[in-house]
Amino acid sequence: MRLPLTAIALTLATPATAQVPPGIDAAWLTPLPRPAIVTDRLPTREEAVRMAEYVSAAQIASMASKPIPVSTGGALDHMSSNWVSAAYYVGAARLARVSEDPRTLRFLTAVAEHYNYSVRGAKSGATMLNADDIAIGDLYAELYSRRRQEGTILPLRQRLDWQVPHLARSTETPALIWWWCDALFMAPPVLARMSAITRDPKYLAAADKEWRRTARLLWSPQHRLFFRDARFLDRKEANGQPIFWSRGNGWVVGGLARWLEAMPADYVGRAYYTDLFRTLMGRIGELQRADGLWPASLLAPDAYPEAETSGSAFFVYGMAWGINHGLLDRATYLPRVLKGWAALNRQVTPDGQLGAAQKTGDQPVHTRPEETGPYANGAYILAALEIADLNGPVQTLPQAEPGPDTPARIAATTPQPPAPATVVGAAEQARRAEEMAAVAKLSYEPATLGRAPEVAPMAPPPPAEQRRRAVARFAPDRLDDLLWENDLVAHRIYGPALEAKEPPSGSGIDAWAKRVRWPFMDRQLKFPNYHTDRGEGLDFYDVGRTRGAGGLGIWYQNKLWTSRNFSTYRIAQTGGDVARFSVDYRPWPVDVVRKVWETREFSLPLGTHFTQMRSTLQSDNTDPLIVGIGIGKVGAAGTRPTIIRDQAKGRMIFWGADDADHGRMGLAVLVDPKMVAGFAEDAENYLILLRVTPGQPFTYYTGSAWDRGGDVPDQAAWEAMVAKERPVF
Incomplete structure (x- = not known):
């Protein structure tokens, strides 16, 4: 007949003789x-x-x-x-x-x-x-x-x-x-x-x-x-x-x-x-x-x-x-x-x-x-x-x-270290107990923040929330990020709070790796490290100071002049077949010759890897602008991605270098071929250049794919997908 758990635990926790070494349960020796x-x-x-x-x-x-x-390498029966x-x-x-x-x-x-x-x-x-x-x-x-x-x-x-x-x-x-x-x-x-x-x-x-x-x-x-x-x-x-x-x-x-x-x-x-x-x-x-x-x-x-x-x-x-x-x-x-x-x-x-x-x-x-x-x-x-x-x-x-044990079982199966040898007598034992109580009371407990544990997996959402939908959300809980995703891709841009906290953050576009067909960015961001894949995807693309996945700037004197983070936003549609929103960027200098500011509208329907962007650039003078739409030069040290430029079709296609932990990202920018003024690059970006008139809106598309997402397994598949796109300008 077996003893109840509590009885066995009590037996194991109490040394049978004074000869039992500290930290050894007496029952282990029998x-x-x-x-x-x-x-x-x-x-x-x-x-x-x-x-x-x-x-x-x-x-x-x-x-x-x-x-x-002390050295365990050669231990055979210890x-x-x-x-x-x-x-x-x-x-x-x-x-x-x-x-x-x-x-x-x-x-x-x-x-x-x-x-x-x-x-x-x-x-x-x-x-x-x-x-x-x-x-x-x-x-x-x-x-x-x-x-x-x-x-x-x-x-x-x-x-x-x-x-x-x-x-x-x-x-x-x-x-x-x-x-x-x-x-x-x-x-x-x-x-x-x-x-x-x-x-x-x-x-x-x-x-x-x-x-x-x-x-x-x-x-x-x-x-x-x-x-x-x-x-x-x-x-x-x-x-x-x-x-x-x-x-x-x-x-x-x-x-x-x-x-x-x-x-x-x-x-x-x-x-x-x-x-x-x-x-x-x-x-x-x-x-x-x-x-x-x-x-x-x-x-x-x-x-x-x-x-x-x-x-x-x-x-x-x-x-x-x-x-x-x-x-x-x-x-x-x-x-x-x-x-x-x-x-x-x-x-x-x-x-x-x-x-x-x-x-x-x-x-x-x-x-x-x-x-x-x-x-x-x-x-x-x-x-x-x-x-x-x-x-x-x-x-x-x-x-x-195995599922988590009850607190009682954890306590019963977790040996506690013996008290220091100096804890002798009733008075010292009482002082020790008071000290341990103070440690428990005064110690900071990370769980009070309500953040998910670092190593916890991503639990799937309830079945009702696993439907395909296109969403856009302002995330003040993540330093004013603006998130948007559909069933295939996920992106974000950065807002005023991050601009104040982490200069020089800017207006580059982040691309997330995604493998599920429901929105996941909100839940992923609840983890302290959302750069870890917990089964649904992650953010491993490093925008840094680059234009990322299709941010823009003004190309002047062989230099790209860019805005800081967006200043205001408006979400027009979310949770259905398409996500729509718009943002404003405060005026930024182009050398010392002019200032430029922007309003941009974003639209992402279901079933596509491409977000449509409609940009209206304003300036303090009416001279034409050369706009550089960029893809960041990101990748592991010593590795080179693939970049394909096609002026006749107005396309720039990127296939990232292999990240051994997370795979590869594909990016693309699609523009109106009639507006293309050429290509350029700087230390941080590949650029496709457009000739733009201030005050006149223009449309372009930016897309992304992940080779572990389930639908774009390699570079050839990404190039084929881009080739099939029929953008409307």
Whole structure:
């Protein structure tokens, strides 16, 4: 019989003896009683979970009884932040979702707190990219999903943000980032979960690119297995067969399952991974030995005839997972799962850990029955949990992130640091309590501002608000921005408040990247950093001092003279089939020879990438003006966009340089060819020049597109779209 949560929490929070080190729960040091192990049938859900709890408690007892090493890189059986321990944390975190015993989640929280939610590898670029050091990120993602505490995931996200441009590189390189197959377990699921948590697809997209590079090198279609790394492509066992390491392929199996759990069901290319999973598992099924386990070297069973569990546990997990998620046939694979489960349990040691686990390494070696490893225990727990789920229906993919815990459960599963050693006696304890109360009362709480958390995903609007419509809105809550968008594009210009706060802001036009068909700018702006893609789009185009996506100025003496931010606005139509508004710009100088001011009308219907603009320029003299309508020279350092100028058709087409995090933007300006006076450029802008008479309105169009928005995938598609436009001047 299990104790209620509150009773267990109280037991764990109270040290049993004075010898328990500070910060260690007494119950962590005491393994659970050994349950009856069911091997002659499918265990019930309760029986399988009880075995997972038993092995997890044994691993916790082992870790909690040892001093924590200062350097964790080579730690093999201690609590650490390296991959050895992180593979156990993966399984333990899944167990903590279903177990009523809070010791596992308390221990995991203590681990994360000890390492301050950080990842190893800061000493060089290569180590910053090391997949092994990202494995602990699964724990941080889990705790964030359950706690919604921003600090639990911000260091991980910062590291992944640094990695994304390298993973998503467009130029192929001789060396791979994930050059060994183990990496496919360690890092890709963490990146996929970050996309699921933030609804920013860049992490998943970047990981997808490197995953495929790794597979191109290490996957053997002939043998339907993965080589460990490039060194083994030509190596042979004594029997002449290639060396395919059991645990190496186990890492891939476990990584694929977790990768697919977080990948959206409609992700382009998802079928590649589901097909690969089925193919790999089919081959693994063929190689199971009569005793239910798999040999350390998959094609050389006689070379390593003894039991080896670290690879076998992942194979049992993968088969059960595949059945549970409809990817593998139950009738075919369930007998193999049960046979493997029985074999694994024959290797559980008297102290509760999974024995016969090959030591850390990179290839098959001989294994002794007493050898254990946190990674093997983590794989066993994953297998036990999937076997528990075999008692239920097939589950859909992707798998949702765990929901937030109640405050009571968070409190019960979050160890608190002991009071300083100086807090002794009733008076000092009372003073300490008063101090802690003052800290809570006097500390600034960011939530009071009502701003969305930095890492929170964009929640879709209610169904009634997901309809297509064209909107325009003045946004004093965002420094007087004027926003407009339809079902395809989103733009903004800047108002008086920003002019006062951030000189030299100006009259350039901002273009937002958008992938949903409903308005999203208002909701995106509620986040402190709206330059992050949370699933619907973002603002990554940097207007700066440029004309952006079609702002204008007066071209005089080979220089562009521009206005500051708009001064007044009028919204004429919003929320329907078209958005219409107009703005005024205060007089600005053109050298010392004249002043110019402007009124501009904007019109954006549904179903187009182009905003119509009708500009009326006034001046303190009647001489003709040369107006330069510009597209900003924006892009990453050292990169060059594409610019196409067509005077006969009055068009200037821009295709931006690749932003590894966010993709490319396309921009275009369409003008009346009869007004074109030529082209020019300055340090910040490409310009198409028009001859304009003061006081006489003229019309032009500005358009934008994003290659990740769903309808303009590349430069050719953007040029074709611009070519089809039939503007009315």
